[in-house]
Amino acid sequence: xxxxxxxxxxxxxxxxxxxxxxxxxxxxxxxxxxxxxxxxxxxxxxxxxxxxxxxxxxxxxxxxxxxxxxxxxxxxxxxxxxxxxxxxxxxxxxxxxxxxxxxxxxxxxxxxxxxxxxxxxxxxxxxxxxxxxxxxxxxxxxxxxxxxxxxxxxxxxxxxxxxxxxxxxxxxxxxxxxxxxxxxxxxxxxxxxxxxxxxxxxxxxxxxxxxxxxxxxxxxxxxxxxxxxxxxxxxxxxxxxxxxxxxxxxxxxxxxxxxxxxxxxxxxxxxxxxxxxxxxxxxxxxxxxxxxxxxxxxxxxxxxxxxxxxxxxxxxxxxxxxxxxxxxxxxxxxxxxxxxxxxxxxxxxxxxxxxxxxxxxxxxxxxxxxxxxxxxxxxxxxxxxxxxxxxxxxxxxxxxxxxxxxxxxxxxxxxxxxxxxxxxxxxxxxxxxxxxxxxxxxxxxxxxxxxxxxxxxxxxxxxxxxxxxxxxxxxxxxxxxxxxxxxxxxxxxxxxxxxxxxxxxxxxxxxxxxxxxxxxxxxxxxxxxxxxxxxxxxxxxxxxxxxxxxxxxxxxxxxxxxxxxxxxxxxxxxxxxxxxxxx
Amino acid sequence: xxxxxxxxxxxxxxxxxxxxxxxxxxxxxxxxxxxxxxxxxxxxxxxxxxxxxxxxxxxxxxxxxxxxxxxxxxxxxxxxxxxxxxxxxxxxxxxxxxxxxxxxxxxxxxxxxxxxxxxxxxxxxxxxxxxxxxxxxxxxxxxxxxxxxxxxxxxxxxxxxxxxxxxxxxxxxxxxxxxxxxxxxxxxxxxxxxxxxxxx
Numbered sequence: 144x145x146x147x148x149x150x151x152x153x154x155x156x157x158x159x160x161x162x163x164x165x166x167x168x169x170x171x172x173x174x175x176x177x178x179x180x181x182x183x184x185x186x187x188x189x190x191x192x193x194x195x196x197x198x199x200x201x202x203x204x205x206x207x208x209x210x211x212x213x214x215x216x217x218x219x220x221x222x223x224x225x226x227x228x229x230x231x232x233x234x235x236x237x238x239x240x241x242x243x244x245x246x247x248x249x250x251x252x253x254x255x256x257x258x259x260x261x262x263x264x265x266x267x268x269x270x271x272x273x274x275x276x277x278x279x280x281x282x283x284x285x286x287x288x289x290x291x292x293x294x295x296x297x298x299x300x301x302x303x304x305x306x307x308x309x310x311x312x313x314x315x316x317x318x319x320x321x322x323x324x325x326x327x328x329x330x331x332x333x334x335x336x337x338x339x340x341x342x343x344x345x346x347x348x349x350x351x352x353x354x355x356x357x358x359x360x361x362x363x364x365x366x367x368x369x370x371x372x373x374x375x376x377x378x379x380x381x382x383x384x385x386x387x388x389x390x391x392x393x394x395x396x397x398x399x400x401x402x403x404x405x406x407x408x409x410x411x412x413x414x415x416x417x418x419x420x421x422x423x424x425x426x427x428x429x430x431x432x433x434x435x436x437x438x439x440x441x442x443x444x445x446x447x448x449x450x451x452x453x454x455x456x457x458x459x460x461x462x463x464x465x466x467x468x469x470x471x472x473x474x475x476x477x478x479x480x481x482x483x484x485x486x487x488x489x490x491x492x493x494x495x496x497x498x499x500x501x502x503x504x505x506x507x508x509x510x511x512x513x514x515x516x517x518x519x520x521x522x523x524x525x526x527x528x529x530x531x532x533x534x535x536x537x538x539x540x541x542x543x544x545x546x547x548x549x550x551x552x553x554x555x556x557x558x559x560x561x562x563x564x565x566x567x568x569x570x571x572x573x574x575x576x577x578x579x580x581x582x583x584x585x586x587x588x589x590x591x592x593x594x595x596x597x598x599x600x601x602x603x604x605x606x607x608x609x610x611x612x613x614x615x616x617x618x619x620x621x622x623x624x625x626x627x628x629x630x631x632x633x634x635x636x637x638x639x640x641x642x643x644x645x646x647x648x649x650x651x652x653x654x655x656x657x658x659x660x661x662x663x664x665x666x667x668x669x670x671x672x673x674x675x676x677x678x679x680x681x682x683x684x685x686x687x688x689x690x691x692x693x694x695x696x697x698x699x700x701x702x703x704x705x706x707x708x709x710x711x712x713x714x715x716x717x718x719x720x721x722x723x724x725x726x
Numbered sequence: 727x728x729x730x731x732x733x734x735x736x737x738x739x740x741x742x743x744x745x746x747x748x749x750x751x752x753x754x755x756x757x758x759x760x761x762x763x764x765x766x767x768x769x770x771x772x773x774x775x776x777x778x779x780x781x782x783x784x785x786x787x788x789x790x791x792x793x794x795x796x797x798x799x800x801x802x803x804x805x806x807x808x809x810x811x812x813x814x815x816x817x818x819x820x821x822x823x824x825x826x827x828x829x830x831x832x833x834x835x836x837x838x839x840x841x842x843x844x845x846x847x848x849x850x851x852x853x854x855x856x857x858x859x860x861x862x863x864x865x866x867x868x869x870x871x872x873x874x875x876x877x878x879x880x881x882x883x884x885x886x887x888x889x890x891x892x893x894x895x896x897x898x899x900x901x902x903x904x905x906x907x908x909x910x911x912x913x914x915x916x917x918x919x920x921x922x923x924x925x926x
Contacts, residue, residue, distance in 0.1 A: 499756045588759015602753045
């Protein structure tokens with residue numbers, strides 16, 4: 144037996160695979176496996192033909208064994224391709240290294256090499272060798288010598304895991320580590336499933352993309368006049384801002400801040416900025432060919448679990464269909480006789496804030512089903528019998544105030560958002576502070592702890608360490624974001640383990656898929672599991688969820704991207720494409 | 727190790743859902759405030775009448791008000807507390823005042839000083855109306871606005887259901903000490919007294 148923290152295991156296996164997985168595809172060729180048992184010390188090296196003959200993994204995967212890897216979902220994709228079950232206990236040293244160092248500045252990143260360097264361990268053996276990567280990706284056939292080289296290359300990572308584990312072990316809370324490992328299994332299953340894509344429409348868009356971009360600029364820039372050809376002109380944008388009386392943030396250099404995050408932030412206060420942001424993202428960031436779609440017509444890419452500081456997934460914007468260009472999501476289309484459901488927690492951030500701070504009024508507001516109207520009632524702005532219909536204006540104002548608090552907006556931005564004087568916005572923000580005093584007191588405590596003790600954490604121990612440039616707003620928002628991420632991970636685990644076909648986790652939502660005749664049952668089950676996940680994370684407080692259903696032959700449509708999607712298809716039609724209109 | 731040598735006897739459940747794994751027991755507290763114990767330290771307490779826009783409350787207990795004599799330096803807009811043993815030596819300078827503990831709706835603690843009647847019992851409208859407003863402020867949120875035509879303060883009472891103020895854990899002595907830490911005169915050699923006497 145080997146003990147790790149409070150847990151003991153009969154066997155601990157350090158595992159690494161080499162495999163070939165073209166963009167958007169499942170690992171279609173598992174080249175080799177090297178696995179080493181930590182206690183006995185013996186190593187097994189199995190080549191692809193041997194692996195294919197196995198119906199079960201060559202190492203135990205039951206309750207008294209531990210599977211150790213670095214970014215384990217890659218290993219689990221190989222398990223799934225080989226038809227093997229996934230191990231019960233998983234210790235992913237990547238997720239643990241991210242947790243131990245989250246928020247700290249790392250000299251060599253969060254990869255295996257970065258982890259070895261961080262602990263002062265020799266790392267030359269794991270430096271990625273392009274020649275070896277290319278040799279593996281060539282797909283073979285390989286000579287005897289080449290096979291040995293590939294085995295040695297694979298084994299170097301296993302040896303690195305063996306070196307790293309004793310250095311990481313003192314930092315680990317094993318039950319929490321195993322929970323993160325459990326998510327890596329769910330993540331692998333989700334990556335393996337992928338998201339169904341309307342490949343015909345994708346091909347049409349790809350073929351006409353150059354011309355579409357020109358047409359798009361012509362159509363959409365008519366409202367802005369900030370493009371010259373395909374170039375976004377800063378001086379013209381500045382003139383548009385002056386004309387619209389929009390105060391835009393500047394960089395220390397004095398130039399306008401043109402980061403996408405700034406556009407995103409500003410579009411909340413100034414809705415006119417929204418379509419321009421969508422156009423910029425579409426033109427500058429998006430290459431349709433980069434979207435990772437496999438031969439089976441499914442978008443599939445690494446979820447990059449635990450990459451964000453909040454512990455959220457951070458998949459590639461270019462490769463993942465849920466990237467920043469919202470209109471692109473309309474390419475999501477269920478297969479024949481299937482349906483999709485996008486299920487998201489209702490007012491998740493408000494609910495988490497209420498439950499964690501234990502603010503009785505905030506919890507009451509969430510439970511009411513309409514926290515915005517409840518806030519207006521609690522603040523005395525509307526009578527107790529007010530409804531969404533009778534006090535629409537007031538409700539909108541209080542809704543904007545709640546969102547402004549969540550986004551960390553000031554009175555000026557809120558005033559623009561609600562089209563009211565700053566004094567009114569300031570009053571609304573003051574009402575939030577006075578109504579939800581318990582929440583604000585708790586939130587101040589979060590910040591105090593972070594600044595005094597140097598770190599804060601989620602209910603399941605995902606930590607953030609406070610560096611030199613602490614951002615108070617982000618730190619105060621961390622419990623909501625990071626515990627939201629815990630909730631999503633747990634819901635994904637519960638759903639995948641219940642046999643639900645999860646296609647993607649998206650911020651505060653899960654996209655699931657089922658045959659049309661099973662879709663309603665699938666949705667009910669997923670919603671119940673999401674509610675259970677919220678109860679576990681929030682110590683008994685249950686969050687509701689909303690559902691957006693897409694049944695074949697309809698396509699998925701996010702209302703924020705609908706206009707752009709339609710505009711793009713108008714462009715295609717005007718270009719004389721004799722293809723059917725896809726709207 | 728050869729693949730054929732590998733024993734595959736372990737029964738493996740397809741669904742390794744880790745049932746019975748008690749997640750609730752793994753929860754870490756999110757009550758960060760109670761872990762570090764930070765409390766607000768009040769280092770400054772202004773002494774003034776409420777600003778005309780501010781709604782205020784006055785602490786109702788008798789322990790939180792105090793009548794005494796002060797010297798007001800109009801030029802510097804400063805008020806000095808005078809030790810009682812000096813009162814008889816400063817008959818033309820001292821002013822009788824009552825200090826009341828107040829709090830604004832924004833949670834700012836302050837002392838409201840209101841002039842009391844002179845030795846001859848005269849009391850002007852301004853201070854009489856201020857005292858009436860302070861009395862009302864012991865139960866209600868009020869604001870006081872000066873009305874020159876009236877020659878006194880008009881009092882506005884908030885009609886909404888507003889919560890009572892949360893008073894800090896400070897005795898009145900501590901409040902006075904913070905408010906007058908540099909402005910308490912205990913001897914005739916104090917620079918302010920010497921200035922009044924034309925000695926400096």
